[in-house]
Amino acid sequence: MAAIIKPSIVILFVLFACGERINSTLPVAPANVDLTNAFYYTINLNDRTDLTFKVRMFVDRLTQTNEIFQFAATAPGTYSILDFGRFVRKFKAFDKSYNELSVTHPTTNQWKLSDPERTRVIEFEIAETFHHPVPTHRVAYSSIAYDNVIINPFAVLGYPTGLKERGFYLKIDLPPDWTTGTSLAKTDDGYYYASDYGRLADFPLLMGSLTTASTSVGNTEFNVFTYSKTNKISAAQIVDAVGQVWQDASKFLKGLPVKRYNYLYHFDDSFSGNPLEHSSSSMFPLTEFYFAQDLGRLKTTSAHEFFHVMTPLTIHSEIIEDFNFAYPTASEHLWWYEGVTVWASIMMQYRNGSINLKDLPGQFASHGPIQPQVSLSNIGLSCYVDGTQWGNAYTKGALAAALLDIRLLELSKGTKGLRELILELFEKYHDQPFPENSFNDILTDMTYPEIGEFLKQYVKGTEELPIVEYFNKLGINYYNRWSLIENSTTEQQTLFNRWSVNF
Numbered sequence: 001m002a003a004i005i006k007p008s009i010v011i012l013f014v015l016f017a018c019g020e021r022i023n024s025t026l027p028v029a030p031a032n033v034d035l036t037n038a039f040y041y042t043i044n045l046n047d048r049t050d051l052t053f054k055v056r057m058f059v060d061r062l063t064q065t066n067e068i069f070q071f072a073a074t075a076p077g078t079y080s081i082l083d084f085g086r087f088v089r090k091f092k093a094f095d096k097s098y099n100e101l102s103v104t105h106p107t108t109n110q111w112k113l114s115d116p117e118r119t120r121v122i123e124f125e126i127a128e129t130f131h132h133p134v135p136t137h138r139v140a141y142s143s144i145a146y147d148n149v150i151i152n153p154f155a156v157l158g159y160p161t162g163l164k165e166r167g168f169y170l171k172i173d174l175p176p177d178w179t180t181g182t183s184l185a186k187t188d189d190g191y192y193y194a195s196d197y198g199r200l201a202d203f204p205l206l207m208g209s210l211t212t213a214s215t216s217v218g219n220t221e222f223n224v225f226t227y228s229k230t231n232k233i234s235a236a237q238i239v240d241a242v243g244q245v246w247q248d249a250s251k252f253l254k255g256l257p258v259k260r261y262n263y264l265y266h267f268d269d270s271f272s273g274n275p276l277e278h279s280s281s282s283m284f285p286l287t288e289f290y291f292a293q294d295l296g297r298l299k300t301t302s303a304h305e306f307f308h309v310m311t312p313l314t315i316h317s318e319i320i321e322d323f324n325f326a327y328p329t330a331s332e333h334l335w336w337y338e339g340v341t342v343w344a345s346i347m348m349q350y351r352n353g354s355i356n357l358k359d360l361p362g363q364f365a366s367h368g369p370i371q372p373q374v375s376l377s378n379i380g381l382s383c384y385v386d387g388t389q390w391g392n393a394y395t396k397g398a399l400a401a402a403l404l405d406i407r408l409l410e411l412s413k414g415t416k417g418l419r420e421l422i423l424e425l426f427e428k429y430h431d432q433p434f435p436e437n438s439f440n441d442i443l444t445d446m447t448y449p450e451i452g453e454f455l456k457q458y459v460k461g462t463e464e465l466p467i468v469e470y471f472n473k474l475g476i477n478y479y480n481r482w483s484l485i486e487n488s489t490t491e492q493q494t495l496f497n498r499w500s501v502n503f
């Protein structure tokens with residue numbers, strides 16, 4: 001018996017060894033993934049050496065017009081040059097037999113495939129952005145650490161030019177004890193899937209040793225995923241501290257515009273970045289030090305990112321709708337996307353009684369000093385070439401929104417303020433963008449000719465905002481910490497009463 005069995009073992013071993021060799025040298029996409037209309041991406045997070053993402057992409061049916069492989073030069077909501085091509089460390093293309101095909105690197109964010117028709121596999125390593133300093137345009141949209149990873153897909157993944165409308169499958173291999181927080185949906189086969197690159201870019205992922213907590217407001221489910229480097233901050237604590245703003249948002253918006261929303265908080269004192277909004281989630285790379293003592297600090301920031309569901313994620317111009325990842329294209333309505341959002345995230349709390357009048361000056365000033373004689377439209381149009389004015393879109397933009405609200409309430413005799421205008425715009429533009437060049441005309445048509453004048457003077461133009469005069473209409477002394485004027489008129493009191501509540 002032994003003499004018969006022995007050769008069989010040898011044969012089996014050889015077959016097994018051949019199988020292993022073939023699998024490891026000839027990568028193939030899963031049979032249930034249709035590569036004629038989609039790409040299949042894999043990221044191996046079990047190998048986090050050199051703090052780079054090891055990425056493999058399976059492609060098919062590329063043509064000469066798709067020879068340029070593009071990494072994002074910018075991304076929605078950032079209004080900045082990001083140039084993720086700067087972080088690519090290796091880039092290779094292969095044919096179906098895994099023979100390497102040559103590539104060239106014509107510009108910062110582009111790699112050129114020498115033979116796109118024969119290309120079946122693309123492999124690259126791209127550094128995470130937190131710990132890899134760059135001399136200009138510092139960015140912080142991906143991170144790798146021993147117990148957690150942040151992926152904003154636009155910071156890690158690219159697309160062949162002309163094909164960003166194909167579907168994107170994504171499989172991420174990660175340590176088995178890690179938790180993943182994301183709104184990116186999975187297919188029945190267990191792959192993440194987005195119908196195009198713009199959608200893929202809309203779903204950040206936070207993975208690692210996380211705490212989680214959930215709550216509901218009306219029909220909306222809020223899930224909080226939290227990484228805290230020294231475990232000072234848990235998701236349950238955040239739900240307790242921040243939960244009120246979801247109630248405030250619901251009152252302000254007369255119901256919440258999403259069914260499910262994921263908050264991804266990353267607390268680490270060694271780095272922080274700008275929180276970034278998405279249509280069903282937002283990512284907050286913050287320090288533990290700043291927030292551990294007072295989680296209430298998170299409220300306005302959390303309200304802000306959530307309000308972005310209204311604008312720019314829903315109410316936006318055609319430039320935002322058909323977002324150009326390769327060639328940054330500015331929209332003049334940045335003040336609306338950010339300034340109006342700052343205003344709304346504060347006023348939703350004030351009008352629901354969560355903060356007081358005395359809290360408002362500090363909240364409105366939290367994005368830095370106002371630079372008075374600057375055109376808000378020009379700040380938007382120049383955001384990619386002049387980053388110095390960017391903060392003013394928030395500070396001056398928020399005050400412009402506050403004045404627009406007061407003027408609307410005055411003209412409508414207290415029946416339609418900025419909140420009501422936003423709700424009307426949401427109805428009108430929830431499934432279509434507004435035209436970039438006629439938004440101010442649209443706002444005027446939906447309100448009063450005087451609003452056209454307001455936008456011409458204070459948004460397009462460089463006239464100083466009439467802050468004192470407008471707040472006086474409410475009986476508020478703006479430069480005395482928004483204190484109420486003694487002996488205010490009935491007219492002032494009536495307008496103040498309308499301004500102070502969600503009616």
Ligand SMILES: [Zn+2]
Nearest residue numbers: 304308338341
């Ligand atoms: Zn914002």
